[in-house]
Amino acid sequence: MSGLHVTEVGVRFGGLVALDDVSVDVPPGSVVGVIGPNGAGKTTLFNVVCGFVRPTTGTLRWDDRPFRPRPDRLAAAGIARTLQGLGLFAGLTVLENVMVGAPARAGFASALFGLPASDRDERELRAAARAALDDLGIGPEAAELPGALPYAVQKKVALARALVSRPRLLLLDEPAGGLGADEVDELAALIRGLPERSGCAVMLVEHHMDLVMAVCDSIVVLDFGKRIAAGTPAEVRDDPAVTEAYLGVAS
Numbered sequence: 001m002s003g004l005h006v007t008e009v010g011v012r013f014g015g016l017v018a019l020d021d022v023s024v025d026v027p028p029g030s031v032v033g034v035i036g037p038n039g040a041g042k043t044t045l046f047n048v049v050c051g052f053v054r055p056t057t058g059t060l061r062w063d064d065r066p067f068r069p070r071p072d073r074l075a076a077a078g079i080a081r082t083l084q085g086l087g088l089f090a091g092l093t094v095l096e097n098v099m100v101g102a103p104a105r106a107g108f109a110s111a112l113f114g115l116p117a118s119d120r121d122e123r124e125l126r127a128a129a130r131a132a133l134d135d136l137g138i139g140p141e142a143a144e145l146p147g148a149l150p151y152a153v154q155k156k157v158a159l160a161r162a163l164v165s166r167p168r169l170l171l172l173d174e175p176a177g178g179l180g181a182d183e184v185d186e187l188a189a190l191i192r193g194l195p196e197r198s199g200c201a202v203m204l205v206e207h208h209m210d211l212v213m214a215v216c217d218s219i220v221v222l223d224f225g226k227r228i229a230a231g232t233p234a235e236v237r238d239d240p241a242v243t244e245a246y247l248g249v250a251s
């Protein structure tokens with residue numbers, strides 16, 4: 001059972017149950033959406049997978065092994081994430097921002113003696129960052145500062161930074177936020193293409209329903225911390241429990 005498996009996870013913040021017995025599977029090469037009304041527990045689930053929040057109950061498996069995620073070891077585990085905002089460094093160029101996303105390659109000896117990474121490491125890193133930018137069609141912007149670029153381009157820079165480590169799982173937290181309709185279409189094509197191009201699976205937390213319906217193989221719906229539905233986009237769309245959660249009415 002490779003891929004990511006979140007099984008019966010519970011999270012409590014004091015008296016508040018943010019997640020209650022939630023299970024989600026992200027098979028290799030799939031796009032899985034997590035949706036639900038405000039406060040449903042989507043970000044908490046995301047933070048569990050990233051290691052920012054320790055679950056009170058339940059288990060995680062990644063790559064056929066028990067998984068105790070740590071934020072500082074995610075890239076090494078083959079997992080990358082984008083943030084709800086951009087999280088770009090204003091004083092670094094686009095290329096440098098993307099280079100920051102690559103896992104450190106300095107060898108043991110360099111680390112031990114506090115030596116800088118070799119020129120070769122630096123060259124490889126630069127080439128990988130350029131390739132990630134080219135892949136997303138923003139190679140020409142490599143030398144710009146992010147603040148000088150349109151928001152949609154900055155979002156691509158953040159995505160390139162996540163992809164430069166060649167993850168096998170990409171966690172996207174509301175990637176459509178702040179984008180216009182055409183840009184969301186472009187994002188949809190890009191997400192859809194990730195498993196084919198790089199074999200990368202995607203876990204997507206998103207409010208933008210058209211995007212979720214267009215790109216996901218399967219969707220998990222949370223409400224008040226519980227998983228209330230799961231299935232293909234069509235199954236989830238037709239599920240009365242989902243309509244009720246979103247509209248607050250029984251259909």
Ligand SMILES: Nc1ncnc2c1ncn2[C@@H]1O[C@H](COP(=O)(O)OP(=O)(O)OP(=O)(O)O)[C@@H](O)[C@H]1O
Nearest residue numbers: 013016017018036037038039040041042043044045
């Ligand atoms: N660190 C925390 N401490 C206490 N309560 C928290 C914490 N983080 C989240 N919560 C609570 O847990 C519940 C789930 O929040 P979460 O942010 O995961 O929901 P969400 O589905 O991502 O919501 P939104 O769509 O508004 O981002 C909410 O009631 C929230 O107030």
